[in-house]
Amino acid sequence: MERPIKHIGLLTSGGDAPGMNAAIRAVVCACEHYNISVTGIKAGYQGLINGWFTSLDSHSLIHSLCRGGTLLKSARCQAFRTQEGRAQAWQNLQQSGIDALVVIGGDGSLTGAALLEQEYPVAVIGIPATIDNDIFGTDACIGYDTATNTVVEAIDKIHDTAASHNRLFFIEVMGRNSGFIALNAGIAAGCSAILVPEHYQPVDDIIERFASCDMAGDAGIVIVAEGHQNGGIAELASITARRLPDFDIRVSILGHIQRGGSPSCADRVLAGRLGVYAIEQLRRGESGTMVALQHQLVCSLPLHDVIQQQPALQTEQLRVSRILAM
Numbered sequence: 001m002e003r004p005i006k007h008i009g010l011l012t013s014g015g016d017a018p019g020m021n022a023a024i025r026a027v028v029c030a031c032e033h034y035n036i037s038v039t040g041i042k043a044g045y046q047g048l049i050n051g052w053f054t055s056l057d058s059h060s061l062i063h064s065l066c067r068g069g070t071l072l073k074s075a076r077c078q079a080f081r082t083q084e085g086r087a088q089a090w091q092n093l094q095q096s097g098i099d100a101l102v103v104i105g106g107d108g109s110l111t112g113a114a115l116l117e118q119e120y121p122v123a124v125i126g127i128p129a130t131i132d133n134d135i136f137g138t139d140a141c142i143g144y145d146t147a148t149n150t151v152v153e154a155i156d157k158i159h160d161t162a163a164s165h166n167r168l169f170f171i172e173v174m175g176r177n178s179g180f181i182a183l184n185a186g187i188a189a190g191c192s193a194i195l196v197p198e199h200y201q202p203v204d205d206i207i208e209r210f211a212s213c214d215m216a217g218d219a220g221i222v223i224v225a226e227g228h229q230n231g232g233i234a235e236l237a238s239i240t241a242r243r244l245p246d247f248d249i250r251v252s253i254l255g256h257i258q259r260g261g262s263p264s265c266a267d268r269v270l271a272g273r274l275g276v277y278a279i280e281q282l283r284r285g286e287s288g289t290m291v292a293l294q295h296q297l298v299c300s301l302p303l304h305d306v307i308q309q310q311p312a313l314q315t316e317q318l319r320v321s322r323i324l325a326m
């Protein structure tokens with residue numbers, strides 16, 4: 001039984017991710033298709049609390065598909081973590097006549113969405129978007145494919161100079177608590193070693209790996225997720241330098257270039273499919289769920305299941321990464 005959703009609110013929250021604009025566009029196009037009006041909420045939950053609302057239509061989103069970042073802007077908002085903050089958010093939704101909220105964001109944003117849905121009578125649906133790819137229940141999050149490609153391109157370039165100078169590079173990539181970027185970019189860029197937060201690998205393993213290679217005359221790249229468990233990347237490099245004095249070692253932190261840029265084809269298509277499906281699920285009366293991709297098909301699952309679990313790195317991929325490391 002379809003329920004009459006007439007007016008939705010839409011926001012992007014947490015770290016921006018390439019493809020968020022494509023998701024905004026998909027939601028707006030689906031709403032126009034199904035005669036639902038859309039209010040854009042600026043700067044995530046901060047704008048929801050402060051009432052930073054704006055109208056959105058598909059004409060205002062021409063050319064947005066190829067742009068990184070988010071036209072709605074994003075934020076990390078402490079106030080939404082409090083009951084008072086969420087009460088204010090609910091009041092603003094009610095005053096604007098919004099009967100469903102679509103949240104595009106990462107694991108934190110989806111946690112906030114689940115709480116709001118639990119506490120107040122408003123339909124809420126989540127769309128997974130984070131370069132970290134650390135959301136349970138979906139094969140991919142919007143932004144991850146683009147970010148990983150950005151990392152691979154950057155490492156390929158560093159590899160050129162590393163090889164020319166016979167240097168060993170430690171390259172830090174994003175991933176506060178998750179190693180998806182490091183693992184997959186590490187495989188794709190042919191890194192010598194991959195350090196991820198999920199699996200502790202002692203520094204000794206890295207040192208042993210290079211010491212046994214007689215590497216003073218060759219290049220090597222160690223890719224390190226920022227959340228890895230061996231201290232900072234600078235410390236990692238300096239321990240290695242002390243133990244392998246013949247090696248010419250450099251550190252490179254890729255930083256926020258990983259979050260920007262035009263979204264890949266895969267991210268645009270994912271955003272399009274999930275955006276449309278989110279509106280169709282709301283029309284079917286669904287709430288408190290996240291739309292997802294599983295085995296190449298769109299589906300949805302309860303937000304509570306999503307936020308209580310962490311997606312695991314596949315052991316098969318870890319094994320492959322070790323076999324392919326040179």
Ligand SMILES: Nc1ncnc2c1ncn2[C@@H]1O[C@H](COP(=O)(O)OP(=O)(O)O)[C@@H](O)[C@H]1O
Nearest residue numbers: 014015076077080081105106107108109111112
């Ligand atoms: N436990 C929580 N309760 C309520 N709101 C939360 C919670 N965790 C995160 N949020 C909200 O979601 C926002 C984005 O979360 P964050 O973890 O920074 O990014 P992401 O959604 O990309 O993982 C936070 O700034 C906060 O407003």
Ligand SMILES: O=P(O)(O)OC[C@H]1O[C@](O)(COP(=O)(O)O)[C@@H](O)[C@@H]1O
Nearest residue numbers: 014015106130131132174175176259
């Ligand atoms: O830009 P900020 O606020 O410093 O955040 C950096 C963090 O955001 C991310 O890029 C994305 O994380 P979220 O999707 O959880 O926001 C992390 O990889 C990184 O640790």
Ligand SMILES: [Mg+2]
Nearest residue numbers: 106107108130
């Ligand atoms: Mg997150």
